[in-house]
Amino acid sequence: MIARFGLSEDEIRHQVMEWLAARSNDGSGAISYAELHDFVLEGEHLPLKDRFKGIRKPAGFSAALSITTTFRPEGIERPYDDGVYDEDVLLRYKWDGIDPNAATNRALRSAMEQRVPLIWFVGVAKGLFQPHFPVYVIGEEPEHHQFLVSAEAVSAATDSFAEEHVRRYLDVRTRHRLFQGIFRTQVLAAYQQRCAVCNLGHPTLLDAAHIVPDREELGIASVVNGMAMCKFHHAAFDSRLLGIRPDLVVEIRPDLLTEVDGPMLRYGLQEMHRRPLMSIPRSKSQRPRSDLLEWAWDRFKMVS
Ligand SMILES: [Zn+2]
Structure with a gap:
């Protein structure tokens, strides 16, 4: 229970995604930086994106709520551009810095362990973001300082987060959906x-x-x-x-x-x-x- 809202963290995540779906026409439209600060719950503002950091964990939350990739004219993170489409369809999200124990990285790791849904804001122009949700952190590659992100939660039966195992649990269509969503956002x-x-x-x-x-x-x-x-x-x-x-x-x-x-x-x-x-x-x-x-x-x- 998050005291200042009188709601559980799961319920807040649910309400945030409903609100975003309405604001962004089910994720097909971009929304502005200012709008990401418009979300109000029980009379309290709950900004959906951190002002300075890519990983957002609101006070009192046990896990991250959103991740952000800032707009770069040349496109998003290299792992996405380099991904051979059919071989390597999982998306990567870089750690905040290189310290695995940074509060932000721990918050994202918690989201992975608890299998909670997150929002991924992809910058499409300066101050404009396309939300992709829900997405899930389904693994981590500490040697590359990054997490693996998917549009589908991993089955609870998976005890290893190794990518090879993860792949088997993900339906090809679902894996492609997130890719195609980001592809569309960037191209448009x-x-x-x-x-x-x-x-x-x-x-x-x-x-x-x-x-x-x-x-x-x-x-x-x-x-x-x-x-x-x-x-x-x-x-x-x-x-x-x-x-x-x-x-x-x-x-x-x-x-x-x-x-x-x-x-x-x-x-x-x-x-x-x-x-x-x-x-x-x-x-x-x-x-x-x-x-x-x-x-x-x-x-x-x-x-x-
Ligand atoms: Zn035409």
């Missing part, structure tokens, strides 16, 4: 929440398209293999009605250029032919990688 942020092809700016109509599909070996879940596209252009790209040249110019499959049909064909496809992408990341490090563009362009040419 990099393209300023706009379709690369037509500049449409309604996040509910936008996807994070893979340039090389994730079933392929090259199909990494990294922002350099992504492009924000509206649902229409995403489907057209995946079915190779629309190609993106390595110099970031759109091409439409030749036979479609002479077809006569309604406004979607005309404005949505034909008028996009040979136009440069309308939205690309400001930071060069977030733009599509040329080998991935070449791969997709070669596939497009095969059908045109």
Whole structure:
């Protein structure tokens, strides 16, 4: 029981996640730093993110409540970028510093031992965070000063937290969900929440398209293999009605250029032919990688 709220820690976690779900449209929208200080329980403010630290353990709590990855224009932690998608799908969260007994690290270790749900705030722009929840700390790699994070709790039957064991307990779809959530967040942020092809700016109509599909070996879940596209252009790209040249110019499959049909064909496809992408990341490090563009362009040419 947390005295100042008159509620158990579990109940508070539950209420925090309900509140976040409402605020963030079930985690699909980003929320501002100021909003993370808006949460009020029984008349008391409970900030959801620590002002200076990545790991947040509110006073009186036995375990951490949230972790934060601050926004970096080039993307999140290297372990994520380096992860070979199908081999290594667990996410890492670095210790606070290198002292295993720092209060913050102990709070996160407690969350692992108690198997309690946490919130992961991923910075998508300065002062703006996308919440991913619930996530669970399911292991620790002390030699690398980091924890393993997953979108699913580990079965209580697991007595070892070794990664090899953990993997067996996690359904592939669940493992991918957190990855895809972060992939989407990063890609949409990099393209300023706009379709690369037509500049449409309604996040509910936008996807994070893979340039090389994730079933392929090259199909990494990294922002350099992504492009924000509206649902229409995403489907057209995946079915190779629309190609993106390595110099970031759109091409439409030749036979479609002479077809006569309604406004979607005309404005949505034909008028996009040979136009440069309308939205690309400001930071060069977030733009599509040329080998991935070449791969997709070669596939497009095969059908045109
Ligand atoms: Zn579009």
